[in-house]
Amino acid sequence: MEKYLEIIKNAYTGYWNYLIKEITSFSYWDNYFYGLIIISLAVWILEILFPWRKNQALFRKDFWLDTFYMFFNFFLLNLIVFIALSNTVAEIFNDILGLVGLSLSSFQLFEVNKLPKPLGLFIFFIVADFVQWNTHRLLHRVPFLWNFHKVHHSVKEMGFAAHLRYHWMEPVVYKSILYIPLAIIGGFEAQDVALVHFFNITIGHLNHANLGWDYGKLKYIFNNPKMHIWHHAKKLPKHARFGVNYGLTLSIWDYLFKTNYVPEDGRDIELGFSGDETFPKDFVNQELYPLKFKPKNED
Template sequence: MEKYLDAFVSAFNGTIQWTWKSIIFEVPWYTNYFWGLIAISLFVWVLEIIFPWRKEQSIFRKDFWLDAFYMFFNFFLFAIAISGVYRVLQLFFSDIGVSAKSLALVDPSGWPSWVQLLVFFIVLDFVQWFTHILLHKYPVLWQYHKIHHSVKEMGFAAHLRYHWMENILYKPLKTFGVMILGGFEPEQAYIVHFIAIAIGHFNHANIKITWGPLKYVLNNPVMHLYHHAYVLPKGRSGVNFGISLSLWDYLFKTAYVPEASGTIEIGYPGEENLPKTFLGQLVHGFGYRPRKKL
C-alpha cells in the first residue's frame, strides 16, 4: 500500500511542478502545453474576429468565459487532480502482469519517424471517435456529454467544454490504443497533440472552413456544427462523431452535412434543465436513473 501511496504523491506533485515550470517557461517549448494552448487559442480567436462565419455572433459570445475556464480546468487543473490515480492504476496493472507488451499487436519502434507519428495519430483518433459514439449511444454516458452539447453559440473555446467524467472515459481507451502499439509513443508525439488541439479549436470556431477535397479526411467547422445540431436525423443519436478525422464518419456512414449556411440551432432537447454554472455542471449526471419501461 505504501508503494501505491508514494506513486500517487509523486505523480501528483510531478504534474504540479511540470505545470508550474510550463507557466514560467522552464520546459522545452515543444512540450509547453500551457502556453501552446494559449497561443493556438489566440490565433484561432483572431481568425474568428477577422473572418466570422456567423457575423451576428458577438466576439465575446454566450458563455465565452465559462468555456475559457473549462479549457484550463480540463487541460490542467483536472489533469493535476487525477494524475496520481492514473499512476496508481498503471502500477497496479503492472503488478498483476498486464503490460503494454502483452496487448501489443504491432511494434512501430523501428518504423520511420513520420510513419510512427501518422499511425499514432490515426489509432488515437479512431479510439476517440469510437468513445464519442458511446457517449451519445448510452443514456448514462450522455448525461455527462450533455455539458459539451449545451453550447448555444459555437466558438473555439467550446472545444474543451466538457464534463470531467469524459476524461475518465477517454483516458483508459486512449491508453488501450497506445498499448496496442506496444506502449509506444513517438518521441515527437507532441506534434500530434498540438495538431489535435488546433484541429479541435478550428472545428468549434466561428469560421467557415471545409478543407476542400480533404473534408473527407479532416473534420471541419461545417461538419462539426451539425454534430451539435438541435434537430438530428430521425432515428440517430448523433452524427459526425469525428474528433480530428472525418474519415471514420464517411467510412462508417455516420456523416451528415445537408447544407453549410451555419444558421442551424445547436443544443439538444431538454437543455433548459442543465445547470448554468460550472459548479452545477461539475456534479451533473450522477443522479441519473434510467427510466423503467412500462
C-alpha cells in the same frame, strides 16, 4: 496499497512541478501551457477576421465559462485527479496482468519509435483517432455516459473555446479505453505525442470556431466547422437519434461508417439537446449534474 499511495503522491508532486515549469519556462517548443494559449489566440483571431455568423458577439454567450473550462480541463484537472488516477489505474492493471504471468509487453505488436519517424507518427495518430471516434459514439449511445457528455453539448453558440468544455469524466473514459490499444503499439516519445496533440487541438478549436470552412475536398478526411456544427444540432435526423459526425480530428470514419450528415448550410441552426432548457448554466452545477440526474435515453 502503500505502493499505490506512493504513486498518487508522486503523481501530485510530479505534475505540480511540471505545471510550474510549463508556466515559467519559454525555452522549449512542446510547452503545453503556452501552446494552448498560442493556438487559442490564433483561432480566435481567425474568428474575428472571418466570422461565419457575423452577428455573433466577439465575446459570445458563455465565452468566459468555456475559457475557464479550457484551462481547468487542460491543466487543473490533471493536477486534481487525472494524472494520479491514470498512473494508479495503469499500475493496478499491470499488477493484475502480472498475477497471470503477463505484462503489457506480452501484447505489444511493435514499437513505433523503431519505425521511420513519419510512419510511426502516422500510426500513432490514426490508431488514437479511430479509438476516440468509437469512444465518442459510446458517449452518445450509453445513457450513463451521455449524461456526462451533455456538458459539451450544452454549448448554445459555437466558438473555439467550446472545444474544451467537457465534464472531467470524459478524459477518464477516453484515456481508459485508449490505454490498451496504445500500449500494444507502444514506444511513444514525449515530443511525438506533443506534436500530434497540438495538431489535434488546432483542428478541434477550428471545428468549434465561428468559421464557415469545410476545406474543400479535404472535408472527407478532416473534421471541419461546417461538418461539426451538425454534431451539435439540437434537432437530429430520425435515422440518427444518437448523433452524427462523431469525428474528432478526422472525418473519414464518419464517411466510412455512414454517420456523416451535412444536409445544408448549418450556420444558424439551433444548438444543444432535447431538454437543455433546464440544464445548469454554471460550472459547479454542470459538473454535479450527472450525479443528480438518473441517466435516460433522449428522444
